[in-house]
Amino acid sequence: MKIVVLVKHVPDAQFDRHLTGPGNTTDRDESILSELDEYALEAALQLSEARGGAKAGNEVIALSMGPAGAVNAIKKSLQIGASSGAHLSDDALAGSDAAATSLALAAAIRYLAADAPVDLVLTGMASTDGETSLVPAQLAERLGLPQVTFASSLEVNGERVVARRDGDAHADTVEATLPALVSVTDQINEPRYPNFKGILAAKKKKITALTLADIGVDAAQVGAAGSLTAVETAEARPPRTAGTIITDEGDAGIKLVEFLAAQKLL
Amino acid sequence: MAKALVFIDNPGSALKKSSLELLTIARSLGEAAVAFNGELHDDVAAALGSHGASVLYRPSATDLDDYLVAPKAAYLAAAVAASGAETVLLENTADGKEIAARLGVKLNAGVITDVVGVDADGTAHKSVLAGSYTTTAKARTAVAVLTVKPNSVDVEAPAAASTPEAVTIDVPADATANAARITGRAEKPASGRPELTEARIVVAGGRGVDGDFGPLEELADALGGALGASRAATDAGWIGHDYQVGQTGKTVSPQLYISAGISGAIQQKAGMQTSKVIVAINKDAESPIFEIADFGIIGDLFKVVPQATEEIKKRKG
Secondary structure, three states: EEEEOOOEEEEOOOOOOOOOOOOOOOOOOOEEEEEHHHHHHHHHHHHHOOOOOOOOEEEEEEEEEEOOOHHHHHHHHHHHOOOOEEOOHHHHHHHOOOHHHHHHHHHHHHHHHOOOOEEEEEEEOOOOOOOOOOOOOOHHHOOOOOOOOOOOEEEOOOOEEEEEEEOEEEEEEEEEOEEEEEEEOOOOOOOOOOHHHHHHHHHOOOEEEEEEEHHHHOOOOHHHHHEEEEEEEEEEOOOOOEEEEEEEEHHHHHHHHHHHOOOOOO | OOEEEEEEEEOOOOOOOOHHHHHHHHHHEEEEEEEEOOOOOOOHHHHHHHEEEEEEEHHHHHOOEEHHHHHHHHHHHHHHHHOOOOOEEOOOHHHHHHHHHHHHHHHEEEEEEEEEEEEEOOEEEEEEOOOEEEEEEEEEEOEEEEEOOOOOOOOOOOOOOOOOOOEEOOOOOOOOOOOOEEEEEOOOOOOOOOOHHHHEEEEOOOOOOOOOHHHHHHHHHHHHOEEEEOHHHOOOOOHHHHHEEEEOEEEOOOOOEEEOOOOOHHHHHOOOOOOOOEEEEEOOOOHHHOOOEEEEEEEHHHHHHHHHHHHHHHHHH
């Protein structure tokens, strides 16, 4: 089985995050592998291992698009257990919106499928920076794949993907035929940590460096030029300031209700 | 006149407030039309008319709900073509965003999600990086696709109702060919509370509830609000994942957010800092949540919350 997992290098949400530059793009200093992608990687590794792993010809490729630093997200994925990596990096990609990102990633996945077809594309439910959730659905549309999004469980039986998908009002069982694109939630598994053996093994694993020329995409189709949306203004929201803080002296519940009444919230 | 098309996925027996909000925005952009799927009740059709819908598009196929979003996007693309709409408005739900995503590729249209306001010229307002920035964005394409968060505008109806024309849209024959099929559905028991992402009031609990959400449920019910939880509480198995607010859960933007027994680590703050008013109750005076609370109580939630619930009930008589 050949699985491509999308991994994204995102600003660490533990710290303040910033928009920067003329296109108001996210500042990627202090970035890490997006936490939500770890679940997709774990799901891929479990599917591979259940089929005998790399020895039985299973492949898990960690694909990332982004500037030089994005290679760190791939390296971490290799340490955790991905068999190889692919890093799509090109100055012209800077400032790509979801449409341009999905166009470039679709071309990269076609490139990776040149020697043998890709059976499954796995992604997290959203990135922890842009949070639009648009890219998985747009990739599926561009690649002509059935999409199963927000999977909280995933099985592959022969040529069939079976997943559970939790909505607010109901939980669905969803089926699609391979090849397919599946995005997974943080409920699907418990991602493993890289161990010492994994960290050593990662050093020998291959990371394919890809440019737009390699994947046959024109610079005008991506980046700010190829994006279908433009961020025109960005303003840092004034930080919230603390209001009244009281210590309960036996009547704080009543004081709370008085506050709510004064705010016309009752 | 500019045209805007609102997509309503299964309007049901009564229109949701969020659908009426989309119609209000659509009318501010020009002539408003609606594309729906599923059954259309007479009173829903009348409500769409009284909110200014000029045309009601329905799909020729009735099995769109048997699949995940792809066939709905194919139908909607055909409806956009038939209507000549320059703006398409959808709900900012998981399904709404995915239909928007696929529609964007089909129509080569720019898609903007998490929208909280739309100007007459199509400029969309949104908040990004967990509410730390507000941005304006615009589609650079002939058609713009926007998904709008609930509670973004006040619902307004035009002075005169319209009698919408009904038009059936042929769903492309290959719409379901490569789509994931829904083979089983388990309804979840209804809590009777408003949906978390749409609620005007949210009462959320964290590690400090120590497994007992009972007092928070009672407060939520007294206020007519929804119940939420931090990741610590859902990971502990005290409450379902559906209730999780924060970075990996649901983003909420209510009028009032009451946080009880939640320390306010950054991921939790990320999900709720666009709330209008924040109240925090926590035993630990050092909790970061107090840095952003409009009203903070250092105290035991098991004493403060029931007392507040009793007082609210007393006042509401």
